[in-house]
Amino acid sequence: MVYECIVIGAGIQGSFTAYHLAKNNKKTLLLEQFVLPHSRGSSHGQTRIIRKAYEHDFYIHMMQESYKLWAELEKEAGVKLYRHTGLLLMGPENGKDFQLIKSSMQRNKIPTVVLERHEFSQHIPNVNLTSGDGAIVETTAGVLYADRALRAAQAVFQTHGGTIKDGEKVINIEPGDLITVTTDSGTYQAKNLVITAGPWAKTLLSHTGLQLPLQVLRINVCYWKEKIPGSYSINNRFPCFIQMQPKEAEHDIYGLPSNEYPGLMKVCYHMGSETDPDERDRQTDRREVDALSGYISRCFPGLVPVPAVVESCMYTITPDKHFVLDRHPSYSNIVIGAGFSGHGFKFGPVVGKVLCEMSMGQNPSYDLSPFSIHRFNGNPK
Ligand SMILES: Cc1cc2nc3c(=O)[nH]c(=O)nc-3n(C[C@H](O)[C@H](O)[C@H](O)COP(=O)(O)OP(=O)(O)OC[C@H]3O[C@@H](n4cnc5c(N)ncnc54)[C@H](O)[C@@H]3O)c2cc1C
Numbered sequence: 001m002v003y004e005c006i007v008i009g010a011g012i013q014g015s016f017t018a019y020h021l022a023k024n025n026k027k028t029l030l031l032e033q034f035v036l037p038h039s040r041g042s043s044h045g046q047t048r049i050i051r052k053a054y055e056h057d058f059y060i061h062m063m064q065e066s067y068k069l070w071a072e073l074e075k076e077a078g079v080k081l082y083r084h085t086g087l088l089l090m091g092p093e094n095g096k097d098f099q100l101i102k103s104s105m106q107r108n109k110i111p112t113v114v115l116e117r118h119e120f121s122q123h124i125p126n127v128n129l130t131s132g133d134g135a136i137v138e139t140t141a142g143v144l145y146a147d148r149a150l151r152a153a154q155a156v157f158q159t160h161g162g163t164i165k166d167g168e169k170v171i172n173i174e175p176g177d178l179i180t181v182t183t184d185s186g187t188y189q190a191k192n193l194v195i196t197a198g199p200w201a202k203t204l205l206s207h208t209g210l211q212l213p214l215q216v217l218r219i220n221v222c223y224w225k226e227k228i229p230g231s232y233s234i235n236n237r238f239p240c241f242i243q244m245q246p247k248e249a250e251h252d253i254y255g256l257p258s259n260e261y262p263g264l265m266k267v268c269y270h271m272g273s274e275t276d277p278d279e280r281d282r283q284t285d286r287r288e289v290d291a292l293s294g295y296i297s298r299c300f301p302g303l304v305p306v307p308a309v310v311e312s313c314m315y316t317i318t319p320d321k322h323f324v325l326d327r328h329p330s331y332s333n334i335v336i337g338a339g340f341s342g343h344g345f346k347f348g349p350v351v352g353k354v355l356c357e358m359s360m361g362q363n364p365s366y367d368l369s370p371f372s373i374h375r376f377n378g379n380p381k
């Protein structure tokens with residue numbers, strides 16, 4: 001049988017690409033190397049932040065549609081995927097990065113509340129605002145229920161006639177008008193191919209002669225115990241937060257209110273150490289956990305500054321931290337979605353839509369030049 005499209009990788013991006021293809025009546029096969037559900041890529045775990053607070057207008061515009069598409073999936077699957085919490089953004093008030101996000105939120109009329117220092121603790125109890133930092137709340141941001149969302153996208157894909165084959169690792173790709181994809185247990189053919197292989201994208205793309213400057217990082221996903229249960233809880237309307245330029249570390253620190261593990265708040269560092277995706281759990285580098293402990297002692301005094309649970313996840317980062325959404329430079333019927341750089345989950349429905357559009361030979365709904373492969377020319381590593 002010849003498929004209209006094969007999608008490699010059933011993380012959030014591949015699952016949403018397959019979802020849109022099936023809704024467009026395209027006969028689609030979604031291949032996944034691990035038995036689903038699994039926790040070895042980037043889309044597992046219960047929660048992710050959803051927000052429009054971005055410096056770049058192109059992300060904000062994509063998020064405007066993404067919220068609508070998330071709501072559509074909630075209806076189709078009959079499950080709740082989004083919980084409104086708000087997002088607290090803290091960072092050096094006169095710093096460039098904080099000012100850029102603040103002004104782009106205001107320019108794009110994103111519902112925002114600026115908290116002045118004297119009123120901060122009245123709105124956000126149990127948090128110490130660093131001296132010199134400003135605070136803004138994006139009121140419509142919140143939490144996505146990630147595991148549930150992944151299952152829902154896959155279920156709707158199947159309802160529309162899509163086929164999932166899990167526990168099948170793709171080991172070879174032969175490009176052509178008809179592409180042949182070989183797994184460790186079968187061979188499939190399709191007119192179009194979408195590669196959304198997350199941390200394995202670099203290896204898989206090398207089978208097609210393409211080298212992308214993708215780097216895989218292992219992230220320690222840390223949960224911290226509330227000294228008084230409920231003090232940072234989603235039920236008490238505690239928001240998600242992003243701390244830009246914390247004193248303890250070079251990169252951002254972020255957190256989500258206690259929810260999935262009652263009494264534990266997720267607070268993580270937006271960086272990690274390089275890893276081979278097949279060796280992720282052999283690595284035990286916890287340097288950044290010390291930086292988190294320092295930050296928590298200083299700014300979140302209601303948490304015990306030693307992590308109660310540490311899980312693992314992976315980022316696949318590009319040099320500029322923007323995604324790769326493009327056609328293969330040598331084979332126009334191969335479309336690539338990669339390098340989501342630790343912030344791609346919330347865009348899943350829109351990423352899936354544009355990858356689907358490209359693989360159907362349509363013009364994508366967005367200007368994808370920030371995500372093109374050509375931008376790496378001259379910087380191939
Ligand atoms: C700790 C952490 C926190 C994050 N927080 C946020 C957040 O708050 N908000 C947000 O929007 N984003 C967040 N992200 C980022 C987001 O989760 C990722 O951008 C997104 O999940 C990437 O999805 P993906 O489909 O590209 O990759 P994956 O989920 O890794 O999917 C790729 C799939 O391809 C499969 N595959 C690979 N190679 C093969 C092969 N050869 N054959 C068959 N299958 C194959 C893999 O097994 C995998 O299932 C976070 C990420 C992490 C790790």
Ligand SMILES: O=C(O)[C@@H]1CCCCN1
Nearest residue numbers: 049242254270342343344
């Ligand atoms: O995508 C997000 O919204 C978060 C922000 C902080 C770092 C991890 N990803």
